[in-house]
Amino acid sequence: MLGGMGRIRFCASCGARLPxxxxxxxxxxxxxxxxxxxxxxxxxxxxxxxxxxLAxxxxxxxxxxxxxxxxxxCGTITFAGGDRRSDAIYCGGTCRSRAWRQRAARRARRSA
Ligand SMILES: [Zn+2]
Ligand SMILES: [Zn+2]
Incomplete structure (x- = not known):
């Protein structure tokens, strides 16, 4: 039947076929x-x-x-919805803990 294929539509979000x-x-x-x-x-x-x-x-x-x-x-755009906690400037836990380790290393060098 002509036009039958045109009726197959897909979810605009997940891409699953709609009934x-x-x-x-x-x-x-x-x-x-x-x-x-x-x-x-x-x-x-x-x-x-x-x-x-940012631009x-x-x-x-x-x-x-x-x-x-x-x-x-890492320089990724972040700013989680205006959250003003100081640690919200990091894109995620990985970068936050990396920054924390860097700070700790600097402190250790200073006090050595
Ligand atoms: Zn869907
Ligand atoms: Zn990051």
Whole structure:
């Protein structure tokens, strides 16, 4: 039957095949996939804004902002949703503990 293939549609979030009888307006398998897609969109928008802020800070040479927006260890854009805890400047536990070890090594050299 012609046009039959056109009816096969896939979830816009996980890529699973949607049921053949799914309404033409349906984009996702279920609410879980819809929530995932929403979160991804929000995250993409946030990353975009952070990228713009960082570009501007680099242009202005604003080291404070650059420090706030990037991981001091590896340079990845971070800034976990405005979390102001001092350790939130790192992209993750690996970089945080690496920085901690570096600080500890410097302290040890100084006191030696
Ligand atoms: Zn899905
Ligand atoms: Zn890092």
């Amino acid at each position: 053949r009888n799914a309404s033409p307006r349906r984009l996702y398998c279920d609410d879980v996939c819809r929530a995932h897609a929403y979160r991804d969109r929000k995250k993409a928008a946030q990353d975009f804004v952070l990228g713009l802020m 501007e800070a680099e242009w202005n040479g604003d080291r404070g902002i650059i420090r706030l927006l990037t991981c001091p260890t």
